[in-house]
Amino acid sequence: MIDKTIFGYGDDTYMLKERLLEKTSYLTSEDQAEIARAYDYAEKAHEGQFRRSGEPYIIHPVEVTIILTELSMDRETLIAGLLHDVVEDTGVTLEEIGQEFGDTIAHLVDGVTKLKNLKFRSSAENQAENFRKMFLAMAKDDRVIICKLADRLHNLRTLQHMPEEKQKKKAKETLEIFAPLAHRLGISKIKWEMEDLSLRYLDSPQYYRIVSLMKKKRAERERLVQEIIGVLSEKLAEQNVEVESISGRPKHIYSIYRKMKSQHKQFNEIFDLLAIRVIVRETSSCYAALGLVHTIWKPMPGRFKDYIAMPKPNDYQSLHTTVLGPRGEPVEVQIRTVKMHRTAEYGIAAHWIYKELGNGNTQRKKYWINKMVEEQEGRDAQEFVEGVKMDWFTDTVFVFTPKTDVIELPNGACPLDFAYRIHTEIGNKCIGAMVNDKIVPLDYKLKTGDKVHIITSKHSYGPSKDWIKIVGTSHARHKIRSWFKNQVKEDNFLKGKEMLEKQILQTRPSVNLTDILSSKNLQQVIQKFKSQDVNELYSGIAFSVYSVQSVADYLLELAGFEVDMVEKIVKNPPKKSKSKIGIHVKGIDNVLVRLSRCCNPVPGESIGGFITRGRGVTVHRLDCPNLSAVEPERLVDVDWEEPDGDGKKSYQVDIEVAGLDRNGLLNEVLRVVENTRAACYAVNAKVQPKGFAHINLTVAIHNRNHLDSLVDRVKGVRDVHSVRRIIQ
Known part of the structure; x- marks a missing residue:
């Protein structure tokens, strides 16, 4: 039993258990007693187990729990941190944990426990299934992922004891899954450390080079920070702006590395290596401080962001601006309140947020988590994980609906992605899009701040196969397929x-x-x-x-x-007298019948008719609004004499083809019409701004199947985005 020896902590005056309990001082004495009991339970379960470093295994769950205390997590989460490996690595079962500590803690432990005793085709499939299990558990209680983040962070801190191949695998996995998750949950404190530690194993030469270069500039940077703090403190005091603190911090190693890679620059070409953080007491003081900053130093155009008026989806709020500092170098200034700063550092993990949401069995859900899980329904585990990475863990843009609701989409998304994010049927019935009140092609790349309006038609024939190449989200691609x-x-x-x-x-x-x-x-x-x-x-x-x-x-x-x-020879049924357009009016003979031009019904479609004044019977499709407006006493039953058409009569139909304008598009569409043996009576083509083409055709077809075949062939033409039937 570990009760007198400390492994690698430097201060041997505290035993392991006491050190942990000291970190939980923000909790009640009853909570601390439960945590002490959980420690004893975990210590006994892991007795005789050691990590690769040679340290007793109990040190790992204790360190994970200490990370959770730094996030001010509640009693249940801390106990789950202590017990998170007992099911996976010892003989203890979930049922035993539930009996000993309650169902909620058992659920949290289960969420971070890997799947066992199941056979998978590959290690990739195994890992994908474990991730899916974790995401689904997170949707029920997001404390699951906070436990997992703490577990992964401590594993990264001790990754030097693992083989090189496993180091790179874990680091890559962290950058693709866990760091973006920490960002999504607003836990920047964990995100930054994860990114820097992962880079250390994925690109060691660049990591240590950046560390070395930053050390060389440390003295110069500290002098600049003190100069800026001095000027700002004086000016803010003159204007009676209450300031909690002003501090400077260097950019994180990974953020510098990413900027060097994405902008193809050397370290000495990266100037904004410094960020000044101003913490004030009131929201109004944030804007007062911003005005002073812009008065003292010249702001750089296009580098101001107001995350207070428009918070990020993870609740992050702050004012960001970049100015030319005292020596003409770019300096980023972040201004926020104390409460905003706590959210920025700890996100949904902050203890005060859980107090606001309620304790006990309250499910702590976030909209994006549920949306993420909902959008990946019906996929296998590997598709699920790839979809999550593509749709939720990439750079994002924020666009507006016509009602000014904010919709978040990955960078590179187009109006079709927006349409499918709103609703599947909106996407399927999409025939065009307007961005900022102007018609745009469906492959237009959305930008933050765009107001998007999707044009739909109930007469649309559904997606075009070309859409699969256009959309930027796996969710939209899955819905189209x-x-x-x-x-x-x-x-x-x-x-x-x-x-x-x-x-x-x-x-x-x-x-x-x-x-x-x-x-x-x-x-x-x-x-x-x-x-x-x-x-x-x-x-x-x-x-x-x-x-x-x-x-x-x-x-x-x-x-x-x-x-x-049975006699196999079919006897010819008695012939009916046919009208010239193939319509039979029940109960009425020798009456003039005509097809309406508003909806152009064709054989194979449900129809209805009504008696007109002096013009016989007019036939409409049953879903035509003009038919529903007729007085009931004028309605008559009609049907097709040949339900699917006899292949001899022709019926005119108007259709609209929309797509990207290019040389030969019209010719290809007309060639398809000709190949389907549909006569073309009229063509009208026009090009909208930004190269969006509309082609209106009047074609003669025999029946609904003929029309559907024609539409499918036209939708297969390259660069055709939508086909719809025009109803006047």
């Missing part, structure tokens, strides 16, 4: 159903299809042919997995027909 996947399923379903109905009628022309295809009969067919459901049955018929003849014969047998005795 899902739409096409569902379309294929629906098309196969309808095709198989049509084939089966046709086969039944060829064998028995007079049967009632509704009776033959009852749910009871279909269920027996599904069992006989070992299909999963009706969807799979019809799709299987379309792909010839199941014989349409066999399925039809079995259904007729179930209905009581002697299939073998």
Whole structure:
């Protein structure tokens, strides 16, 4: 038992347990007693275990818990920190932890425990599943990820004891997952240290070079800091601005490294290596201090950011400005209140935030965490993790909806990403976009501050395959692919159903299809042919997995027909008198019938009609607003004499094609129309600002299937973004 020996702490006057309890002095004596009990439990569980450094294992969970105390975490989180490895590395079970310390702590421990006893195809899949488990647990209680961040930070601090290959793997993983998570949660104190430690193992020469160069400039930097603090303190006192503190800090090593890499500069070309932080007491004092800073030193254009008026999603608030300092060098000045500073350092981990949200079993949720998990639904673990990294852990832009709500998107996102972030159907029905009240192409790169309005149409034919190359988020890409996947399923379903109905009628022309295809009969067919459901049955018929003849014969047998005795030759049904446009008006003969120009119905679509004054019967699509406005007494039942069209008559339809203008676009669209055997009666093409093209076509088609085939072919043309049917 470790009760008298200290391992590597330098001060041997404190035992390990006492050192930990001293750090929890902000808690009640009852809480501290529980933490002491948890320490004893963890110490006993890890007895006889050692880390690679040779130190007793108990030191690791204690150090993790001490990091959590520096974030002022609550009792439950600290106990979870002490116990976070007992399930993974000892014989203790989650059930035992739940019985001993409660279900909440058991949930926190489970969230940071790796999956065991499961077989994975690869280590990458194993790691991805562990990350997904962690993210899902985080959505229920974000203290899970705070425990995990503390665990990862201490592992980084002791990474020198690991093999080089594992050092690089852990460091890379930290920069891709854990540091961005810390940033998202607003815990800059952990984020900066993680980034610097990771860089040390990923690019050691550059890390130590920057450290060495910064040491050389330390004396000069300290003189500059004192000079700026002196001037600012004097001026702020003259204006009676109450200041809590003014301090200077050098830029973090990793931020300098990133700037050198992204801007292709040497260390001596990076001038703004210093940040001055002014902490005031009131929000109004922030703006007063900003005015004084700009009065004393000249501000650099485009380098001012007001995160007080528009906080970051992680609740970060501060004023940032860069000025030319006393010696003409750029100096960043950050101005915030005491409360804002605490949030900037500790984010949602700050103890006072948990007090505001409530203790006990209150679920501490953040909008972006739930949105992140929700958007990755339906993906395997590796897709899930890649999607999270792409959509949530990259540089971001902040844009506005027409109602001025702020939407956060990754850098490089376009209006389609915005549309799918709002709602899947908004994305699927998108036919155009306006940014800052101007029409823009769908591949326009959104910038912070843009106001975005998505133009939709219920007559849109859905996404174009070209959109997959345009969008910048995995969420939008997944939704587009899902739409096409569902379309294929629906098309196969309808095709198989049509084939089966046709086969039944060829064998028995007079049967009632509704009776033959009852749910009871279909269920027996599904069992006989070992299909999963009706969807799979019809799709299987379309792909010839199941014989349409066999399925039809079995259904007729179930209905009581002697299939073998059925006459296979189809008798011609009595002919109906057909109107010139192929419409039959029920109960009325020899009446003038015309198709409305507002919605241009075609065979295969549901239709309705109404009696006009002196012009016979006008036929509309059932979803046409003009039909719903007609008095009920004037409505009549109409249907197509050939439900899917006989392939001889033609019906005019207006469609609009939108996309990026380029040489040959119109010719390619017209060639597709010609190849689908659709006559083109009119063409009107125009180019909007910024090269966005609109092509209006009037085409003659035979039926709805013909129209759908034409639309699908046009949507496949390169640079075509959307196709919609024009309803007047």
